[in-house]
Amino acid sequence: MTPDPRIARFIEAHHVLTLATHADGLSHCCNLFYAYLPQRNAFVVTSSDKTLHAAHLRENPKVAASVVLETRTVGKVQGLQIRGTMRPPEAEEKAEIKKAYLHRFPYAAVMDLELWVLRPDYMKLTDNRLGFGKKIIWEAQNL
Numbered sequence: 001m002t003p004d005p006r007i008a009r010f011i012e013a014h015h016v017l018t019l020a021t022h023a024d025g026l027s028h029c030c031n032l033f034y035a036y037l038p039q040r041n042a043f044v045v046t047s048s049d050k051t052l053h054a055a056h057l058r059e060n061p062k063v064a065a066s067v068v069l070e071t072r073t074v075g076k077v078q079g080l081q082i083r084g085t086m087r088p089p090e091a092e093e094k095a096e097i098k099k100a101y102l103h104r105f106p107y108a109a110v111m112d113l114e115l116w117v118l119r120p121d122y123m124k125l126t127d128n129r130l131g132f133g134k135k136i137i138w139e140a141q142n143l
Helices: 005-012 052-059 091-104 106-110
Strands: 016-023 026-033 035-037 042-046 062-069 078-087 115-127 135-139
Touching: 005 035, 005 078, 005 115, 005 135, 016 042, 016 052, 026 042, 026 052, 035 091, 042 091, 091 106, 091 115
Parallel strands: none
Antiparallel strands: 016 026, 016 062, 035 042, 042 115, 062 078, 078 115, 115 135
């Protein structure tokens, strides 16, 4: 099930998410460039397997993330909160996922890409342009 088109448009308009992980009693966050695949409702990032968040993901694939529009104008505040799971791509989707990431970030072609896929099961978009504190919520079926 795809999210509300307003959520998808917000995701497409941005390119950095803040990822929060937790494992072994330690929480951690980091910022990652992402490509969004609307047909899969999935975020694709690249990150070294040697990072703390990658170690966390191997222990606990449950994550939270956010994408925000930074502004001081209260009437323009927008932000997306995400919960889901994050894992390396399945073998059959690796080519599509890599192509999508490189389409968004062509300079990454010179990197050794270690791809990860965030599959959301909950997203909440706050969009003050629609009214102060207006929220649009998407939840996956069968949680």
